[in-house]
Amino acid sequence: NAGVTQTPKFQVLKTGQSMTLQCAQDMNHNSMYWYRQDPGMGLRLIYYSASEGTTDKGEVPNGYNVSRLNKREFSLRLESAAPSQTSVYFCASSDQGQGNEKLFFGSGTQLSVL
């Protein structure tokens, strides 16, 4: 019973490098989310996907792109990493995304951009 799986767990990038964070869920959930967690700022929504084939911007989308590859997978891409993107990234999923739903979180990716 894996739930939400994120890879990698840790990553160090140089400014300007690109990378993709992978996320997969095995609960047949419709909605998936990417959050970043910064000290003293809680979790902020980067992008979300209400259902397969749709994606929408969250609170802090600049510098990121996403792909909802299929119902299971939702990836987050940094095209040209910047030090301000140093953070812990969490992927989450929920059944329908319409409120009163439990969000299931992955264990996070700790990203450092030098």
Next chain:
Amino acid sequence: GEDVEQSLFLSVREGDSSVINCTYTDSSSTYLYWYKQEPGAGLQLLTYIFSNMDMKQDQRLTVLLNKKDKHLSLRIADTQTGDSAIYFCAEDTSGTYKYIFGTGTRLKVLA
């Protein structure tokens, strides 16, 4: 705008009660939530309360909601060392896909 605020730290002795507070601004929220984050892990839902309730009890957890003051609290009775974690309150924004999270309160339980 939408904002959810919490104090950053709380320290209690094992066996005491812990009270973690949260203030929110979106009066249209349908549900409010408490999530727990243990070191190196993602968040896990602890409990939630419907916005037309003022209290919910779930074993050692008691959630109080004051809609007038937009204040939410989580009380943990008989706090144990295993309760040491970061606790986040969150609100959903009126049936949208957006859950707004607070800044998190780091609870440290002293043996």
